[in-house]
Amino acid sequence: MSPASLSVLDLVPVSTGSTPAEALHRTIDLARHAERAGYARYWLAEHHLNPGVAGSAPNIVIGAVAAATSTIRVGSAATLVGNVRGLQIAETFGTLAALYGPRIDLGLGRSGAPAPGTPKPPPLAPRTDEVVDGLLVPAPFDFRIAAGSRFALQGELLGRVPGDVDRFDGELELIRALFAGTWSRDGSVVGAPPAGGAPVELWIHGSTGGASARAAGALGLPYGANYHTSPGTVLASVQAYRDAFRPGVLDAPHVIVSADVVVGRAADEAEELALGYGQWVYSIRSGAGAIEYPTPDEARATPLSDEAAAAVADRIATRFVGDASHVADRLETLRRATGADELLVTTITHDHAARVRSYDLLAAEWARRAAAEVTVAV
Template sequence: MSVEHKQMYEIPFSVLDLAPIVEGGTPADAFKNMIELARHTEELGYNRYWMAEHHNMPFIASSATSVLIGHVAENTSKIRVGSGGIMLPNHAPLMIAEQFGTLESLYPGRIDLGLGRAPGTDQMTAQALRRGRRSDGQDFPQLLQELRAYFDPSLATSPMPIRAVPGQGLDIPIWLLGSSGFSAQLSGQLGLPFSFASHFSPNNTMAALDLYRRHFQPSETLEKPHAMLGLNVIAAETDEEAEYLATSLYQQFLNLIRNDEAPLQPPVENMDELWSPHEHAALQQQLGASIIGSKETVKRKLEEFIEETKADEIMVTSQIYDHQRRLRSFEIVADIVNGK
């Protein structure tokens, strides 16, 4: 079936877990919940389980992303596990090649390497991560070229005297991640799969997809474009319950705007008591693609989103304070996808 007529149940659904640290909880609690969610979504038929590299954020526990990928892969059996993403300018490409070469050697055929060029943190923390190395992300294409050559020396522009062991010769899918047009165009030119952050940059989605598809060059990796879109989805038994649960997500972004470092907060009855009209408008812009509601509402909005974007895959993220309700949200989405 052509991309213009894709139905929702014909594309894979995946998971982005930000390993939320909730108010009153610890990173250890977040990791325990992460394993339960990974096993739950694997049983429900989700395609991938990705974690994101963030630093100095008291509501996200996935800073040591490669370590957690191994932990999730060890505690599941078939779901693909990967990074959404590793922020490549924070690291030496050789280190990433070795880490993911190790992961692929331990869990063959199940590891994805998603790469971003932002620091995943504030500038002071980025400096602490990168030490003396100055990078504003503009050297991302060169870092990516070096990394890919460690896996496949034939991609090197000059002889490679250094080898990634493990890593060299392994076929690890590399994805480029983005919230603007830079990685969209680059991934198209290189013939790589592309994942766009519609969950926090919805206004740039269509332009980025257009750039990716227009610049796509078939490669050994892909014959045709493959675009996966990150999407906030909060599903519950009723629209009212889902909107209530979503106030934790709203508070998280409100705290980011205010530079207020806080764990993920419990839901509240009335956000108007917390945000100003200006802040409310800013959050509506940033979270405008979020799908929140009952099974019927989520189904309708998902169909509309997929029809508009022609997405090849959806990656669901759900910042819900109550872990059991978070599990239930992913279950409702799976029921929708499976036509139940």
């Protein structure tokens, strides 16, 4: 089997000593490099009220990236339905497709609080770390303990109300109908130009074996599973999608799986570049909001407490750090264990040049392996 295609997930990180404007311009630069290096997709995430993340308006950044490139697919991972209405989503991505052609991807994610009285999900069953087909699958992190004031403030300012999460299926149906040009009211089709007929590739993203995975499978849509944010639940997520899959948009399941990586010219360089990740992840999981990404020296000067280190241990252990050969080996393991059709790589370092180089080194090694497999097959 030839290596799965590689794509980029960009959070538009802000490094200490820089500004959000600089981070946004660096995203454009990275996207151009990614296209030249052969990455298949360039996806933007949505985050709000985080000093260390400038990706708060991914739809605008998608347009800027699409304008600066010509062949790479560009899209969202994910547009959070709890934050905006389906009509706005369809019109926005229809506009992007009208401007930049059939290379726009719309990834949808479920967010928001359930309606009052909705039974709470049971606590996660205790489980220790496991190694499955060579892949570390840590004990799942219970995100409910991470709720903090920053999360609550986001919900307030975005106008979320209890029950928003329950809108997902209806909004998904609306978006699909608007793209298809079939949505009607009182027997009359209602168009939403330029959404109608827009060549937008629709994905659903999820972190668990829950409703998002089942919805993607039931509709025969492609699915994005998160190893980088929720490594302990990735196998359950992918399996739930495959179990629910019925031919629809696709004839067979199609999965992209994300991973955090840092590639250096040598292992010790990669380890140095990777410093600061623990502090950055903890700032998110604690509910304080992502900090500006520190330098290695700043990270060494502010070590995590034992409690904080334990709260991010799963993320540290599942980040692939090393030279290109080592990281490619780990990605091959991730692909094999999850059955991924594509892999979505996210890399954050303080230094922009090092981040670009990480993607370039990985792409070159991945292409070398693909060429070698073709040669062997011949």
